Amino acid sequence: MKVFKNFKDYSSQKPLALSLGMFDGVHLGHKSIIDELINAGSENNLETAILTFWPHPRFVFNPNEDLKLLNTLDEKKQLMEKYGIHHLFLKEFDEEFRNLTGEEFVRQILIDKLNVKYLIIGYDHSFGKNKSGNFELLQELSKELDFVVEQMEAINIHENNISSTKVRNALLAGNIKEANEMLGYSYSVSGTVVHGKKIGRTIGYPTANIETESIKLLPKKGAYIVETEVKGRQYKGMLSIGTNPTVNGEKLTVEVYILDFEGDIYDEKITVKFRGFLHDEIKFEGLEKLIERLDEDKRLTREFQF
Numbered sequence: 001m002k003v004f005k006n007f008k009d010y011s012s013q014k015p016l017a018l019s020l021g022m023f024d025g026v027h028l029g030h031k032s033i034i035d036e037l038i039n040a041g042s043e044n045n046l047e048t049a050i051l052t053f054w055p056h057p058r059f060v061f062n063p064n065e066d067l068k069l070l071n072t073l074d075e076k077k078q079l080m081e082k083y084g085i086h087h088l089f090l091k092e093f094d095e096e097f098r099n100l101t102g103e104e105f106v107r108q109i110l111i112d113k114l115n116v117k118y119l120i121i122g123y124d125h126s127f128g129k130n131k132s133g134n135f136e137l138l139q140e141l142s143k144e145l146d147f148v149v150e151q152m153e154a155i156n157i158h159e160n161n162i163s164s165t166k167v168r169n170a171l172l173a174g175n176i177k178e179a180n181e182m183l184g185y186s187y188s189v190s191g192t193v194v195h196g197k198k199i200g201r202t203i204g205y206p207t208a209n210i211e212t213e214s215i216k217l218l219p220k221k222g223a224y225i226v227e228t229e230v231k232g233r234q235y236k237g238m239l240s241i242g243t244n245p246t247v248n249g250e251k252l253t254v255e256v257y258i259l260d261f262e263g264d265i266y267d268e269k270i271t272v273k274f275r276g277f278l279h280d281e282i283k284f285e286g287l288e289k290l291i292e293r294l295d296e297d298k299r300l301t302r303e304f305q306f
C-alpha cells in the first residue's frame with residue numbers, strides 16, 4: 001500500500017475505486033465498504049483507494065476538545081494494508097480544503113486529481129463546505145463526469161447500526177466483547193514500557209507500565225484480561241487502567257502483569273489486545289486485600305479462553 005499526504009505526489013496509470021471518510025476504528029461497517037471497494041476494483045480493473053483526514057477535522061474545528069481516537073495513524077495504516085487497499089490518502093483538513101463545496105471537491109479532487117471512476121460512500125456520509133456534498137449530489141454529477149457512485153447500507157450487530165461512536169461508548173463502558181464484535185478484531189493499545197513506581201514487584205505482581213499515544217482512546221478505568229505481544233510472542237496478561245488508589249496514586253497509568261513471563265523490557269514497544277473485562281477500579285483497604293483480588297484475577301485470566 002502506498003501512502004500520500006499530498007495529492008500532487010500521486011500519479012497512476014489506472015483510475016481509482018475510492019471511498020472517503022474518517023474510518024476511525026476501521027470497524028465492520030468500514031470493512032464492508034472496503035470489501036465492496038475491492039470487488040468494484042477487481043471487476044472494473046481499477047486500483048483501490050481510501051481518502052481520509054489526518055489529523056481528525058475535529059482537532060481543527062475544536063482545538064481545545066480532548067478528542068480520543070480508536071486508531072493511531074500507524075494502526076489505521078496497518079488495518080488498511082491488511083484489508084488490501086492500494087492507496088491511502090491522508091489529507092490535512094486545512095483552510096483551503098475546508099472551503100471547498102461538495103461539488104468543487106468532486107470536480108477538483110476526485111475527478112481532476114485522482115481520476116476516480118467508482119465511488120463508494122457510507123450510508124450517512126456528507127462532505128464539503130456546510131456538508132453540501134451528499135449521495136444525491138454525487139448521483140447528479142456521476143452522469144456528467146462519468147463515474148459510478150454507490151451508497152452502502154449500515155451494518156448491524158444485535159439490531160444496532162455499527163458506528164465509531166458506538167464502539168467508543170462501548171469501550172468507555174468497559175463492554176469489551178461488544179466493542180470487539182463491532183470492530184471485527186480485538187481493540188488494542190500499544191506503547192513503550194517505561195519505569196513506574198515498581199510497587200507491583202514488591203507484592204509478587206511486577207507490571208510493565210505502558211506509555212501510550214495521547215490521542216488513543218483508553219477503555220474505562222478498571223482491570224482487563226489482555227493478550228500481550230512482547231518481541232513477537234503472545235502472552236496472557238492482566239491489565240490495569242487507573243490511578244492505583246490503594247497506594248494513593250494520582251496519575252493515570254496503563255500497567256500490565258504478563259503471565260509466565262520474565263525479563264527486562266524497558267524501552268520495548270508492546271501491544272495489548274483487550275479480550276475481557278474483570279472489574280472496575282477498586283480502592284482496597286490495604287495491600288493484603290489487593291493481593292487477594294490479584295490472585296483471583298490471575299485465576300480468571302488463566303481460565304479465559306482466547
